[in-house]
Amino acid sequence: MSALDDEARHKALRLLTAGSVDDGKSTLMGRLLLDSRAVLTDQLDMLEQRAAGSAIDLSLLTDGLEAEREQGITIDVAYRYFATKKRKFIMADAPGHEQYTRNMVTAASSSDVAVILVDITKLDWRTRPVALLPQTRRHSLLAQLLRVPHVVFVINKLDAVDADAQAAFEAVRDALDEFARHADLPVRAILPVSALRGDNVTQPSSVWTWYTGPCLLPLLEELPVTTERLDGAPLMAVQYVSRDGGTGHQLRTFWGRLAQGQVRVGDTLTVYPSGESATVQELWRAAEAVTEAHAGQSVGVVLDRQLDVSRGDWLLPAGESAASGQSEFDATLAWLDTEPARVGRKYWLRHGHRWVQARITRIVSRLDVQTLHAHDTDELAVNDIGRVVWQTQQPLPLQTYHDNRSAGAMIVVDPASHRTGGAVLVEPSAPHEVDDGWGEAA
Incomplete structure (x- = not known):
C-alpha cells in the first residue's frame, strides 16, 4: 500500500445529516454516538437525570444551544467527532428550517456523504406516487450541486407504523428512487430506520425481518472519502x-x-x-x-x-x-439572504482567500425544486437556486466546481449588511436557454 493510499484510508469521513424540520436528525446522530460508545459517562448520567425515568432525549447530545433545547429544534450546524474500530467520523447536523438553509450549504460544501432523513409520519405513503417534502428535495439538490459524492436516504420513524412498516418503506423508497433518477443524485442506499429505537442504525432491526440490506453505520464505515485531484497542475x-x-x-x-x-x-x-x-x-x-x-x-x-x-x-x-484569469463567468447560485439577488447590484465575492468586487450581469433561470424545471426570473429570493452570469472587478483563476471545489467555489457577501448572501459554483460557459440541463420533471 502506498503512502497516499494509507493516508486516504485513515482520513475521517465527513458526514452531514439533513432533511426537514423534526425529521429526527439530531436523534439519529445521538443514536450513532450512543451506540458507538462515544458518549461520556457524566454526559449520559446528566441525560438520564433529565429524563427522570423515561427514555432519554438523544437529540440533546448534539443540540447544544439554549434556544435549541428550549424549542426542540436545530438552529446552527452542530459538529461531533467519534470513531469506530474501522474509521473516524466528523458529523455535521444541519438545521431543517428553510431560514437556516445557509447552514446546510456551509456543511455540505466539505462533506463526503449526505444522510438525508425522511419522516414517514409526515407523508401520505398510502397515496401513489408519494409526494416528498420540499426540504427533502431542496437539501438533496443542494447536496448534488455541491458535489457531495454520496447520498444516503434514511426513512425514519418507521416504528410509528410498525404494522405497515414494509409497505410504508417501499412506497417512499419508490418515490425517492424516481426523484433520484430524474435529479441524477448519487444515491448509495435507502434505509428503513427508527433512530429513537435504534433499528438499522448500528444493528439490524429485530422487528423488520423483511429488510436484509445494510445498517447505517456499517455502510458509512465502507464509503470512500473525498480526495482532491492528484493529477493536473499544482x-x-x-x-x-x-x-x-x-x-x-x-x-x-x-x-x-x-x-x-x-x-x-x-x-x-x-x-x-x-x-x-x-x-x-x-x-x-x-x-x-x-x-x-x-x-x-x-x-x-x-x-x-x-x-x-x-x-x-x-x-x-x-x-x-x-491574462489567463476570468472576469466573466457562468455559475450556479444558491441564494441564502432574505434580500433578493438582483441584476446589477454589487457584491463581494470570496474566491480562495481573495476578496473581489463583482456584480450579477444576468439571471438566466431559477430552479423549481418540485418539478426540477428552470424558469425565467429577474431575481432570486431566499433559498432559491438559479443560474447566473457574474462579472468581477479583477480576473480570477477559475475552474469549474465539478473539476475543483477550491478554485470553482465562492461565497457572496452583501457589502452593506455584511451578511453571507449565497454560494457560487462555477459552471462551464454555455448558451443561456431555459431548461438547459436542470433535469426532467419528477
Missing part, C-alpha cells in the same frame, strides 16, 4: 505568509492547502496575479521539511527568490499569468 491559494520557515533563512514561507496536483522541490511556480515565477526551494509540512506534497495537504512553500506574495494570491504552474 494549485494553491495562499492563506498565510510567515517570515521564517524554520531554518533561520530570511525568505518567506507561503502557507496554504494544495487544492490540486503535486509540487516538489525544484518545481517552478507562478504567482497569480503578478505573473512572477520562481523555483520551489523548500517545502514544509507540520514543521518538517519534505521533498514533495500532494493535493489535500497543508504545506509551506519557500521560493528561491523574493517575490511580492500576499494572502489571497495563488500559486499556479509555471507560465500562468493574470
Whole structure:
C-alpha cells in the first residue's frame, strides 16, 4: 500500500445529516454516538437525570444551544467527532428550517456523504406516487450541486407504523428512487430506520425481518472519502505568509492547502496575479521539511527568490499569468439572504482567500425544486437556486466546481449588511436557454 493510499484510508469521513424540520436528525446522530460508545459517562448520567425515568432525549447530545433545547429544534450546524474500530467520523447536523438553509450549504460544501432523513409520519405513503417534502428535495439538490459524492436516504420513524412498516418503506423508497433518477443524485442506499429505537442504525432491526440490506453505520464505515485531484497542475491559494520557515533563512514561507496536483522541490511556480515565477526551494509540512506534497495537504512553500506574495494570491504552474484569469463567468447560485439577488447590484465575492468586487450581469433561470424545471426570473429570493452570469472587478483563476471545489467555489457577501448572501459554483460557459440541463420533471 502506498503512502497516499494509507493516508486516504485513515482520513475521517465527513458526514452531514439533513432533511426537514423534526425529521429526527439530531436523534439519529445521538443514536450513532450512543451506540458507538462515544458518549461520556457524566454526559449520559446528566441525560438520564433529565429524563427522570423515561427514555432519554438523544437529540440533546448534539443540540447544544439554549434556544435549541428550549424549542426542540436545530438552529446552527452542530459538529461531533467519534470513531469506530474501522474509521473516524466528523458529523455535521444541519438545521431543517428553510431560514437556516445557509447552514446546510456551509456543511455540505466539505462533506463526503449526505444522510438525508425522511419522516414517514409526515407523508401520505398510502397515496401513489408519494409526494416528498420540499426540504427533502431542496437539501438533496443542494447536496448534488455541491458535489457531495454520496447520498444516503434514511426513512425514519418507521416504528410509528410498525404494522405497515414494509409497505410504508417501499412506497417512499419508490418515490425517492424516481426523484433520484430524474435529479441524477448519487444515491448509495435507502434505509428503513427508527433512530429513537435504534433499528438499522448500528444493528439490524429485530422487528423488520423483511429488510436484509445494510445498517447505517456499517455502510458509512465502507464509503470512500473525498480526495482532491492528484493529477493536473499544482494549485494553491495562499492563506498565510510567515517570515521564517524554520531554518533561520530570511525568505518567506507561503502557507496554504494544495487544492490540486503535486509540487516538489525544484518545481517552478507562478504567482497569480503578478505573473512572477520562481523555483520551489523548500517545502514544509507540520514543521518538517519534505521533498514533495500532494493535493489535500497543508504545506509551506519557500521560493528561491523574493517575490511580492500576499494572502489571497495563488500559486499556479509555471507560465500562468493574470491574462489567463476570468472576469466573466457562468455559475450556479444558491441564494441564502432574505434580500433578493438582483441584476446589477454589487457584491463581494470570496474566491480562495481573495476578496473581489463583482456584480450579477444576468439571471438566466431559477430552479423549481418540485418539478426540477428552470424558469425565467429577474431575481432570486431566499433559498432559491438559479443560474447566473457574474462579472468581477479583477480576473480570477477559475475552474469549474465539478473539476475543483477550491478554485470553482465562492461565497457572496452583501457589502452593506455584511451578511453571507449565497454560494457560487462555477459552471462551464454555455448558451443561456431555459431548461438547459436542470433535469426532467419528477
